[in-house]
Amino acid sequence: MTAWSYGPSGGKLHASANLRSGAWVLAAAFGLAACAPGKPPLTRSAGNPPSIRVAPAVEWTYDVRVQGPELAIEATFAATTATSLATDDDAAPFVAGVEIFNAGRWSPAIGQEGAWSAPCLASGCRIRYTFALSKAASTIDSVDTAMAAGGVIVAPPSTWLLRPAASSVEGRMRFRVEGDGFASGMSRSAAAPEFFEASTFDIDAASFAVFGPFHTETVRSGSSQVDVAVAPSGLAISSADVKAWVARAVTGVAAYYGAFPTARTLVVVVPGKGADTEGETLGDGGPSVVVRVARGLTASQVVDDWVVVHELLHVTLPSLGRQEAWMSEGIATYVEPIVRARQGIVSAERLWSDLVKGLPQGLPEAGDQGLEQTHTWGRTYWGGALFCLVADVRIREATKGARSFDDALRGIIATGANVESHWSIDQFLDVGDRATGVTVLRDLYREMGLAPGTVSLDALWKRLGVQIGRVGAVVLDDRAELASVRRAITSPQLRD
Numbered sequence: 364m365t366a367w368s369y370g371p372s373g374g375k376l377h378a379s380a381n382l383r384s385g386a387w388v389l390a391a392a393f394g395l396a397a398c399a400p401g402k403p404p405l406t407r408s409a410g411n412p413p414s415i416r417v418a419p420a421v422e423w424t425y426d427v428r429v430q431g432p433e434l435a436i437e438a439t440f441a442a443t444t445a446t447s448l449a450t451d452d453d454a455a456p457f458v459a460g461v462e463i464f465n466a467g468r469w470s471p472a473i474g475q476e477g478a479w480s481a482p483c484l485a486s487g488c489r490i491r492y493t494f495a496l497s498k499a500a501s502t503i504d505s506v507d508t509a510m511a512a513g514g515v516i517v518a519p520p521s522t523w524l525l526r527p528a529a530s531s532v533e534g535r536m537r538f539r540v541e542g543d544g545f546a547s548g549m550s551r552s553a554a555a556p557e558f559f560e561a562s563t564f565d566i567d568a569a570s571f572a573v574f575g576p577f578h579t580e581t582v583r584s585g586s587s588q589v590d591v592a593v594a595p596s597g598l599a600i601s602s603a604d605v606k607a608w609v610a611r612a613v614t615g616v617a618a619y620y621g622a623f624p625t626a627r628t629l630v631v632v633v634p635g636k637g638a639d640t641e642g643e644t645l646g647d648g649g650p651s652v653v654v655r656v657a658r659g660l661t662a663s664q665v666v667d668d669w670v671v672v673h674e675l676l677h678v679t680l681p682s683l684g685r686q687e688a689w690m691s692e693g694i695a696t697y698v699e700p701i702v703r704a705r706q707g708i709v710s711a712e713r714l715w716s717d718l719v720k721g722l723p724q725g726l727p728e729a730g731d732q733g734l735e736q737t738h739t740w741g742r743t744y745w746g747g748a749l750f751c752l753v754a755d756v757r758i759r760e761a762t763k764g765a766r767s768f769d770d771a772l773r774g775i776i777a778t779g780a781n782v783e784s785h786w787s788i789d790q791f792l793d794v795g796d797r798a799t800g801v802t803v804l805r806d807l808y809r810e811m812g813l814a815p816g817t818v819s820l821d822a823l824w825k826r827l828g829v830q831i832g833r834v835g836a837v838v839l840d841d842r843a844e845l846a847s848v849r850r851a852i853t854s855p856q857l858r859d
Contacts, residue, residue: 454503543576582644589623682785689734690734697751717837792808827843
């Protein structure tokens with residue numbers, strides 16, 4: 364299972380997929396806008412004082428109390444041009460008792476078609492309501508909105524927080540939750556640490572949150588912290604096994620980059636319903652991952668599972684637009700086995716064997732319009748991975764081994780960007796190319812992103828020394844033209 368990043372106003376809603384079976388299930392409505400491009404640097408004329416961007420004030424504040432199966436919520440909103448309140452469409456039926464405090468008393472708000480009239484928003488507004496969290500989780504049963512699993516409920520704040528509808532002014536929102544058993548991937552407020560805080564633009568695709576008696580483990584890597592919330596029931600592995608699983612993935616990703624690049628990440632681990640482990644990532648307001656563990660997955664089997672590495676790679680890189688799902692998924696698909704090969708978990712032979720089997724699914728077919736326009740499962744995942752492999756080989760050739768695709772990604776994260784950041788594809792390509800000193804990413808984007816440029820895999824395998832035997836087994840030939848490039852791809856050595 365895997366994920367990609369896009370959403371309303373540049374948020375991160377993700378698609379789920381299983382690379383083994385080719386099943387592809389969208390985790391969010393397809394009517395979502397692409398990510399907004401990253402903000403350009405401030406510019407000024409010579410002699411002018413530097414521009415100072417004043418941080419938006421806190422516009423929305425929520426106090427949330429867990430009361431058994433329900434949430435009791437009070438909220439205060441600053442003056443806005445909005446005149447109604449809304450939440451996610453699927454969650455609206457579980458909102459009840461909406462009242463507005465006006466003229467010294469509480470009065471019922473008028474609700475219609477999933478929205479509540481709130482004319483008081485023009486001068487600022489205070490409201491209260493309840494949200495039937497348990498009922499929503501059992502009824503909706505979707506990880507993106509509300510889901511119950513293993514004794515906990517996963518539901519991002521976009522599900523249970525009413526907010527001004529169609530608000531176009533960026534401000535800050537913060538919330539706090541009273542009651543035991545709550546965690547969110549959103550960042551804590553620096554001014555009020557008991558609150559979680561983010562931009563109001565982040566709410567529609569806010570980071571995952573979990574309610575219930577979960578067990579908490581903490582994985583540290585340098586200055587980075589990964590909090591792991593483990594469901595209390597339904598897993599065949601212990602909390603210690605889960606921690607070791609996540610720690611192994613964090614260590615591998617940190618080794619690939621040189622350091623794990625996010626300050627804090629939340630990973631929620633719950634039992635899944637199927638035979639495959641699935642993962643999903645949300646990043647607005649703070650990085651978070653939900654992993655739904657395959658039925659009966661044991662501690663020995665989890666050593667070979669790739670899902671957590673894949674999702675943590677999504678966490679580390681900036682979110683791209685909907686059109687560039689192929690880049691987000693391609694990177695995670697290509698880099699994940701490299702991370703594990705450098706840890707000694709996956710052999711070089713197995714890595715190349717899996718690429719030999721998988722990459723043909725990413726080749727263009729009749730009518731293809733390039734990776735930017737052809738969004739089939741094969742082109743999104745394996746087509747994106749093929750782009751990454753070809754880019755890796757070309758960068759290594761052009762720089763005589765001095766730089767690689769690794770360096771392009773390291774240059775991107777060196778900007779401080781991660782899944783919380785909203786980048787355009789142009790920004791992504793330009794920063795990556797600057798890090799390698801060549802224009803391979805931009806050139807290849809023209810060939811494969813904007814056109815159905817194909818790749819002769821047979822010729823590529825021959826140059827790399829990847830020989831395919833009669834029964835499909837891979838034999839690595841160290842006499843091949845680019846054998847040193849092939850070996851370097853799975854080498855754990857970092858370059859300066």
